[in-house]
Amino acid sequence: MGALALLLFGIIFLLILKGYPVAFTLAGVSTLFALILMVFVPDAIGMRDLSLLPNRFMGTIDNFMLMAVPLFIFMGIMLEKSGLAESLLETMANLLGRLKGGLAISVVLVGAMLAASTGIVGATVVTMGVISLPVMLKRGYRPELATGVICSSGTLGQIIPPSVVLILLAEQINASTQGAAQVDVGTMFRAAFVPGFLLVVAYIVYIAVISILRPHWAPSVSPEEIAAFRGPGFLGRVLKAFVLPMLLILAVLGSIFAGIASPTEAAAVGAIGATVLTLIEGRLTLDILRQVMQQTAKLTAMVFWILLGATTFTLVFRTLGGDEYLTELIQAADLSAMAFLAIVMIVIFICGFFIDFIEIIFIFVPVVTPIFDLYEVDMLWVGILMAINLQTSFLTPPFGFSLFYLKGVAPPGITTQHLYRGIVPFIIIQVLVIGLIVLFPEIIYLIK
Amino acid sequence: MQTTINFLEAISERVGRLAAWSTALMVAVIFFLVVMRYGFGSFNQQLGELTTYFFALSFLFSSGYALKHDSHVRVDLFYAKWSERRRAWVDLLGTAFFLLPWCLVAIFTCWKYAYNSFKLGEVSSQPSGLPAVWVLKFIILFGFVLLLIQGLALALRSVQTLRQR
Amino acid sequence: ADDTEQVGAGAGAKQAFKQTFDWRMTTVWGKNFPVFGEAANLLSEWVDTMSGGRFKIKVFGSGELVPGLESFDTTAAGTTEMGAGASYYWQGKTPAAAFFAAVPFGMNGQQLQSWLIGGDAEGYELWKEVYAPFNLVPFLAGNTGVQMGGWFNKEINSVADLQGLKMRIPGLAGKALEKAGGASINVAPGELYTNLERGVIDATEWVGPYHDYKLGLNKVAKYYYTPGWHEPGTQLEFFANKDAHDKLPADLKEILYTATLRVQAWVLAEFDARNGEYLAKMKAEGTVMKEFPDAVLSALRGYTEEAITELIGSDPVANKVYASYNAFRTKAKAWSAITERAYYDKIEK
Numbered sequence: 014m015g016a017l018a019l020l021l022f023g024i025i026f027l028l029i030l031k032g033y034p035v036a037f038t039l040a041g042v043s044t045l046f047a048l049i050l051m052v053f054v055p056d057a058i059g060m061r062d063l064s065l066l067p068n069r070f071m072g073t074i075d076n077f078m079l080m081a082v083p084l085f086i087f088m089g090i091m092l093e094k095s096g097l098a099e100s101l102l103e104t105m106a107n108l109l110g111r112l113k114g115g116l117a118i119s120v121v122l123v124g125a126m127l128a129a130s131t132g133i134v135g136a137t138v139v140t141m142g143v144i145s146l147p148v149m150l151k152r153g154y155r156p157e158l159a160t161g162v163i164c165s166s167g168t169l170g171q172i173i174p175p176s177v178v179l180i181l182l183a184e185q186i187n188a189s190t191q192g193a194a195q196v197d198v199g200t201m202f203r204a205a206f207v208p209g210f211l212l213v214v215a216y217i218v219y220i221a222v223i224s225i226l227r228p229h230w231a232p233s234v235s236p237e238e239i240a241a242f243r244g245p246g247f248l249g250r251v252l253k254a255f256v257l258p259m260l261l262i263l264a265v266l267g268s269i270f271a272g273i274a275s276p277t278e279a280a281a282v283g284a285i286g287a288t289v290l291t292l293i294e295g296r297l298t299l300d301i302l303r304q305v306m307q308q309t310a311k312l313t314a315m316v317f318w319i320l321l322g323a324t325t326f327t328l329v330f331r332t333l334g335g336d337e338y339l340t341e342l343i344q345a346a347d348l349s350a351m352a353f354l355a356i357v358m359i360v361i362f363i364c365g366f367f368i369d370f371i372e373i374i375f376i377f378v379p380v381v382t383p384i385f386d387l388y389e390v391d392m393l394w395v396g397i398l399m400a401i402n403l404q405t406s407f408l409t410p411p412f413g414f415s416l417f418y419l420k421g422v423a424p425p426g427i428t429t430q431h432l433y434r435g436i437v438p439f440i441i442i443q444v445l446v447i448g449l450i451v452l453f454p455e456i457i458y459l460i461k
Numbered sequence: 462m463q464t465t466i467n468f469l470e471a472i473s474e475r476v477g478r479l480a481a482w483s484t485a486l487m488v489a490v491i492f493f494l495v496v497m498r499y500g501f502g503s504f505n506q507q508l509g510e511l512t513t514y515f516f517a518l519s520f521l522f523s524s525g526y527a528l529k530h531d532s533h534v535r536v537d538l539f540y541a542k543w544s545e546r547r548r549a550w551v552d553l554l555g556t557a558f559f560l561l562p563w564c565l566v567a568i569f570t571c572w573k574y575a576y577n578s579f580k581l582g583e584v585s586s587q588p589s590g591l592p593a594v595w596v597l598k599f600i601i602l603f604g605f606v607l608l609l610i611q612g613l614a615l616a617l618r619s620v621q622t623l624r625q626r
Numbered sequence: 627a628d629d630t631e632q633v634g635a636g637a638g639a640k641q642a643f644k645q646t647f648d649w650r651m652t653t654v655w656g657k658n659f660p661v662f663g664e665a666a667n668l669l670s671e672w673v674d675t676m677s678g679g680r681f682k683i684k685v686f687g688s689g690e691l692v693p694g695l696e697s698f699d700t701t702a703a704g705t706t707e708m709g710a711g712a713s714y715y716w717q718g719k720t721p722a723a724a725f726f727a728a729v730p731f732g733m734n735g736q737q738l739q740s741w742l743i744g745g746d747a748e749g750y751e752l753w754k755e756v757y758a759p760f761n762l763v764p765f766l767a768g769n770t771g772v773q774m775g776g777w778f779n780k781e782i783n784s785v786a787d788l789q790g791l792k793m794r795i796p797g798l799a800g801k802a803l804e805k806a807g808g809a810s811i812n813v814a815p816g817e818l819y820t821n822l823e824r825g826v827i828d829a830t831e832w833v834g835p836y837h838d839y840k841l842g843l844n845k846v847a848k849y850y851y852t853p854g855w856h857e858p859g860t861q862l863e864f865f866a867n868k869d870a871h872d873k874l875p876a877d878l879k880e881i882l883y884t885a886t887l888r889v890q891a892w893v894l895a896e897f898d899a900r901n902g903e904y905l906a907k908m909k910a911e912g913t914v915m916k917e918f919p920d921a922v923l924s925a926l927r928g929y930t931e932e933a934i935t936e937l938i939g940s941d942p943v944a945n946k947v948y949a950s951y952n953a954f955r956t957k958a959k960a961w962s963a964i965t966e967r968a969y970y971d972k973i974e975k
């Protein structure tokens with residue numbers, strides 16, 4: 014049966030490339046595959062199994078933290094309409110004018126700040142895409158670089174606390190170990206901080222280096238423009254560009270850190286904030302509001318129907334024993350601790366193609382944790398490695414969720430190929446950072 | 462055929478545009494709850510649960526609307542380069558073999574799920590909660606009905622394209 | 627003729643003996659969740675061994691097959707054969723379900739177990755009656771014992787301190803807190819830790835030292851309050867789809883029932899053992915212990931009674947169950963007063 018599950022995996026892999034919407038290919042092929050098996054291999058799956066679909070859909074609806082997605086998308090689109098996001102990024106680019114790639118670096122920094130307020134990738138990638146992709150393209154950035162920067166910094170939310178991935182990992186690891194290993198949420202957050210920071214630094218270094226090596230990929234601001242920018246009224250312009258957006262970021266992060274709102278609720282604070290800013294800028298009309306609502310609806314639908322499609326796939330995949338097949342593969346191999354870790358990481362990475370990260374955590378962590386326990390491996394370290402690995406799986410062609418989400422907001426000129434080519438350097442960075450943490454586990458203990 | 466397409470698409474468009482406001486309601490209610498909790502140390506269970514209903518509406522009722530505006534993301538490595546005819550084939554076959562079976566199975570199973578809850582008169586599991594949990598379950602069902610409606614429109618449109626010489 | 631009949635009967639019995647049953651059980655809790663999730667795993671293991679491998683129950687944690695709180699629906703529908711949870715999760719489906727898990731200021735674990743399976747097993751008969759319309763059969767699955775009152779970043783010295791208190795405390799107890807002027811806040815499980823740390827909420831109840839320590843609550847809250855008035859001994863449950871259960875041969879039915887009683891014994895023992903161990907650990911790490919003042923408890927008791935009256939409202943089944951619960955409780959209380967209480971007051975000072 015496990016073989017049938019892998020066959021399904023392969024078929025979807027091929028059919029998704031035909032270009033029919035991802036969500037419906039994922040769900041539809043799984044459903045059709047199940048229906049066909051019902052006729053020819055009735056032992057494998059039945060209508061009874063598919064009846065679990067509504068219960069699984071309910072799991073997506075009943076997940077309070079996923080509410081951050083429409084809220085953040087609302088905020089991003091509203092901010093874009095206000096014109097403030099653009100002027101903030103342009104001003105930052107001008108300030109960093111001499112530094113090549115200044116605009117892209119600004120995007121990474123804004124992405125890192127958003128990351129500190131949510132851990133939901135769909136929310137950050139779409140928001141960053143709406144706000145910054147048009148600005149970078151207008152400035153003549155190479156589409157590959159622009160999209161790569163957004164996808165990767167949009168997934169930082171997973172590793173920079175607070176983060177749902179870290180919370181779920183901590184919970185599952187904790188539940189599956191006996192006593193000794195204490196991986197509570199707070200410890201996990203502290204351990205993730207430095208790796209998250211390393212990623213941000215590594216992205217920035219890459220952007221700076223590539224902008225020097227390939228100046229036309231990231232056009233620097235022209236000397237005339239910088240001169241004009243530095244001319245009379247410089248301070249006023251900077252203040253004007255910074256003050257309002259910074260107030261917004263302060264409202265979102267501040268409401269979390271001051272204990273006014275939970276991370277998810279802070280997204281609603283941000284949405285209200287962005288609306289107020291648009292009002293202050295004198296751009297809030299009923300027509301603009303209507304456009305914001307309609308764009309939000311389309312993008313929210315795009316994100317969530319992929320999740321509903323993924324949950325359908327996972328139901329069929331699991332019913333056919335695909336998960337058991339993989340976990341047995343992991344368990345059966347009589348390996349050294351490091352080889353075992355490597356296998357686990359590879360399997361999780363591959364599953365990241367089609368299976369929602371939450372489900373990956375549910376499937377694998379309870380199985381592998383007791384084995385890591387036997388090897389007496391530090392579970393905090395394994396947890397952080399898994400978190401970065403899951404984050405990477407969001408970025409990996411052909412089917413990283415992050416790539417889908419950005420494609421959903423990108424202008425028609427941006428093709429899937431741009432996204433695939435653009436993300437490669439960032440995946441290499443991810444792998445390097447994972448390698449660094451494997452070699453120097455003390456990194457995660459730098460903040461006590 | 463054009464009349465049918467127009468009719469089906471009008472449903473997607475109208476429902477989508479109306480349901481699009483649910484995010485605004487969600488933002489307003491959550492913001493209100495935050496202010497009430499922080500400022501006055503109070504919480505309204507019913508409003509708290511209502512956010513989930515708006516959230517469900519925000520993506521389930523825009524299923525067809527998003528499909529009509531081609532917002533459901535595609536891997537267009539090849540699709541982008543193909544002729545209009547070939548793309549119409551992808552859309553027609555994709556709808557017939559992927560979207561249709563999924564929608565039908567989902568509608569069939571969701572109907573049982575929602576109807577059972579309705580028959581039971583299921584309410585919130587919290588004593589101060591909302592009196593009709595089954596509404597939420599019907600929202601899932603209608604989300605798939607709307608997707609099916611727009612799927613049919615897409616299939617008919619593809620047939621139209623293929624008929625053109 | 628006799629011989630053939632005997633041979634026939636023997637073959638039939640042999641066939642029944644050979645038939646295997648593969649069940650799926652979904653649990654409200656995460657896979658391997660300490661004690662709660664482990665109990666489901668143990669049931670599966672024991673049933674398998676006792677039946678010589680004829681009866682297999684595959685356990686799925688919350689979110690594996692379906693989200694945990696869907697377990698009741700999937701088992702009722704027969705898409706899974708069994709579920710594990712606590713009956714108060716299903717109050718929205720039938721108000722009477724509130725009384726087979728934990729009632730604030732209600733019976734403790736020992737008393738509740740006596741109501742359920744001691745004497746005339748009145749509690750269990752009612753429970754079966756309440757679950758029958760859902761095509762479900764309930765089983766006992768352990769008791770948590772008296773829980774802890776929760777983690778607070780504000781001191782509770784008087785009834786006035788409940789005013790504006792933001793606490794994660796669901797169910798009837800939450801309603802009682804609302805009546806006392808506090809706020810029973812919905813918190814997504816994934817945000818509980820952050821919300822308590824940042825002060826979005828002032829307090830949360832969870833379980834007891836073992837679970838609370840594992841979640842790290844001792845690191846984000848100042849005071850650990852006792853007693854757990856809201857959950858004075860939470861009864862856990864398994865439930866089986868009735869059609870699936872009916873199909874089991876008599877011996878497997880007995881094996882299943884016996885194994886659930888073994889779980890019932892193990893869970894309370896495990897809770898008591900682990901909680902003692904972790905309480906010592908927590909205290910050594912500096913946790914500050916506090917007690918709710920009597921006035922606070924008596925106010926909450928009054929509000930709880932109001933909340934219960936509202937919940938049972940006009941539901942005849944809930945009324946009937948609560949009447950039986952109360953009648954049993956009165957007798958159990960009088961008995962405990964001169965035995966258990968005397969023990970704690972006079973002997974284990």
Ligand code: NA
Nearest residue numbers: 128131173175
């Ligand atoms: Na985050």
Ligand code: NA
Nearest residue numbers: 773832833857
């Ligand atoms: Na509790």
